Amino acid sequence: MSTPNDRCPEPLLSVEGLTVVRRDNPQVRIVDDVSFTIGKGETVGLAGESGCGKTTTALAVLGLLPSGLRRSSGELTLHGPSGDRPLHRLRAAQWRQVRWASISMIFQGAMNALDPVKSVGQQIAEAIRLHEPMAGRSQVARRVTDLLDQVGVPSGRAGHFPHEFSGGQKQRVMIALALACRPALVIGDEPTTALDVITQAQILKLLGQLRRDLGLSMLLITHDLSVLADTCDRVAVMYAGQIVETGPVAQVYRQPQHPYTARLLDLFGADDTPGTLPTPIPGAQPAPDRRPSGCRFHDRCEYATERCAAEPPELLTAGTDQQARCHFAPWPGSGPGRLAPSDDRQGSRSSHD
Amino acid sequence: MTDDALFEIDELTVRYRMRRRQARAGRYLKALDRVSLRWNQGETLALVGESGSGKSTLGRALLGLIQPASGSVRYRGQELRSVDRTSFRREVQIIFQDPYQSLNPRSPVSRQVSAGLDIHRVGRPGPQRVAIGLAALDAAGLRPPETYWHRYPHQLSGGERQRVVIAGAMALAPSVLICDEPVSALDISVRAQVLQVLAGLRRDRGLSLLFITHDVSLARQMADRVAVLYQGHLVEQGPTEQILQDPQHDYTKELLAAVPGARLRSTP
Structure with missing residues (x-):
């Protein structure tokens, strides 16, 4: 497993300047100039609240944008042993070879993503046969058994239908389905959101295990920063269609360099004292066609100045391998509204005494 | 002390009939097994547990929506069965997890908020009910309330929708609000x-508040106060601080350990 220190593993997927617009109004940018890379064996977290463009980004990577949207610019490159493959140039038929075979997805809401009228074994077999039409019946059956085994579902249950499984078991089946064609990259879109905490912890553990055993790369999409804290190497935070902060997870969490990240972290890591309510971020994320001028977060930001309302910030380097889309980055101390690490530790120690 | 008990649940057992295919142990599933719990007036109680633990069943039993197999639920000292239905349903309100499903997509906010007023004949129809409805929106933090009055659910954000649901409940001036996963969809x-x-x-x-949730935070x-449910059993209850700092039951310990983001809370 890569540690935050051995940076830049060999890249597997690079996304450069991805912009997704509405077909009926190309002025509206759902995803706006998003760039990131995922290294081999690396897990990258894409975080943000609903409507920030994180799921659209993932769908663009899979060539599965809904019909109302299109990619207006940006390059998607899949790096492989046999050379680089520009995904943005693929035609529909070519996409079908990449999808599931190289990049697969664990969809949001396992409850609805499985076909209710087919047994789970049939559904997994279907994915295998689609990509390997020459595979024999018994060979496919063995693969299905192995896959279920790998995700901790008794293989005797291959003949069961989705409604006979619990939420956690269904999510395991979804993971088996995503692994069916031995992809190099698995995208998980809120893979544990509908599950209770104990099941969530089990699924996250399973994903970590598979990632180590199979050398998988993962892109984990979630609104839940606490989930990313335990699972990711690097994290990118999205707001209103843009990446507003990116960097190694431990570093971003310890010293966030964008006020939005800092506030989100406060909300998740909230004060442990019973009865303390976290302070909400005022307002709501703007819809793609109603974004404010300048910095898109400025109307919710307590540090905003006139410059923030007028001038959109670039992604600025704010630490080793860390970038933030904020005029004030790098922030002094441990980020916006935070003390320097040493002061912070003293502060929290004295308050717990 | 007994006089400020709001709900007293005594040895409550609720069983669900199982279909043949699922029936392994018996023909019934015990959703709640001899649960005893007391919820005092003005107190905020949290029922915590994973899905299937029986926490929502307990919430429904409090509302009298489920016929228990045995045991009793008392509301303000009176057997729930003999409590006056109409006033009970006004005093005790419930809000659910998903505001997208709680609201009728075809009705404007005005109708959703005043539906309860019409049913319970609160105030005179017309301006008086409008005034109560607007005041409820304001109390739910939708300000200025007039700007929300004629809007439809699809024109609102998730947070605004849940506040419309809260306003609909609060318009009836309840003394008890049961919240079944009120924010987990937000x-x-x-x-x-x-x-x-x-x-x-x-x-x-x-208000006396009850939170039914899987979310320890x-x-x-x-x-x-927190009550922890596991497979239909009440495994632990007590003051929030005590339960969370010093859990006694193995399940509570497991539940607390499973909360993600240990790296977030303990900065290295």
């Missing part, structure tokens, strides 16, 4: 806004 930055609305209502109107933030 974004984190909005979640805190809705919790602040609920905390404000509790402070200003002395929600219990930590809002509850005076």
Whole structure:
């Protein structure tokens, strides 16, 4: 497993300047100039609240944008042993070879993503046969058994239908389905959101295990920063269609360099004292066609100045391998509204005494 | 002390009939097994447990929506069965997890908020009910309320929708509000806004709140007392601080350990 220190593993997927617009109004940018890379064996977290463009980004990577949207610019490159493959140039038929075979997805809401009228074994077999039409019946059956085994579902249950499984078991089946064609990259879109905490912890553990055993790369999409804290190497935070902060997870969490990240972290890591309510971020994320001028977060930001309302910030380097889309980055101390690490530790120690 | 008991649940057992295919142990599934719990007036109680633990069943039993197999539920000292239905249904309100499903997509906010007023014949129809409805929207933090009155659910954000649901409940001036996963469908930055609305209502109107949730941090933030349910059993209950700092039952310990983001809370 890569540690935050051995940076830049060999890249597997690079996304450069991805912009997704509405077909009926190309002025509206759902995803706006998003760039990131995922290294081999690396897990990258894409975080943000609903409507920030994180799921659209993932769908663009899979060539599965809904019909109302299109990619207006940006390059998607899949790096492989046999050379680089520009995904943005693929035609529909070519996409079908990449999808599931190289990049697969664990969809949001396992409850609805499985076909209710087919047994789970049939559904997994279907994915295998689609990509390997020459595979024999018994060979496919063995693969299905192995896959279920790998995700901790008794293989005797291959003949069961989705409604006979619990939420956690269904999510395991979804993971088996995503692994069916031995992809190099698995995208998980809120893979544990509908599950209770104990099941969530089990699924996250399973994903970590598979990632180590199979050398998988993962892109984990979630609104839940606490989930990313335990699972990711690097994290990118999205707001209103843009990446507003990116960097190694431990570093971003310890010293966030964008006020939005800092506030989100406060909300998740909230004060442990019973009865303390976290302070909400005022307002709501703007819809793609109603974004404010300048910095898109400025109307919710307590540090905003006139410059923030007028001038959109670039992604600025704010630490080793860390970038933030904020005029004030790098922030002094441990980020916006935070003390320097040493002061912070003293502060929290004295308050717990 | 007995006089400020709001709900007293005594040895409550609720069974669900199982279909043949699922029936392994017996023909019934015990959703709640001899659960005893007391919820005092003005107290915020959290029922915590994973899906299938029986927490929502307990919530429904409190509302008298489920016929228990045995045991009793008493509301303000009176057997729930003999409580006056009409006034009970006005005093005790419930809000659910998903505001997208709680609201009728074809009705404007005005109708959703005043539906309860019409049913319970609160105020005179017309301007008086409009005034009560607007005041409820305002209390739920939708300001200025007039701008929301004629809107439809699809024109609102998730947080606004949940506040419309809260306003619909609060328009009836209830003394008890049962919240079944009230914020788990909402974004984190909005979640805190809705919790602040609920905390404000509790402070200003002395509401007794019940949170049914799998989210330990929600219990930590809002509850005076926590009751932990596991497979239909009440495994542990007590003051929030005590249960969360020093859990006694193995399941509670497991539940607390499973909360993600240990790296977030303990900065290295």
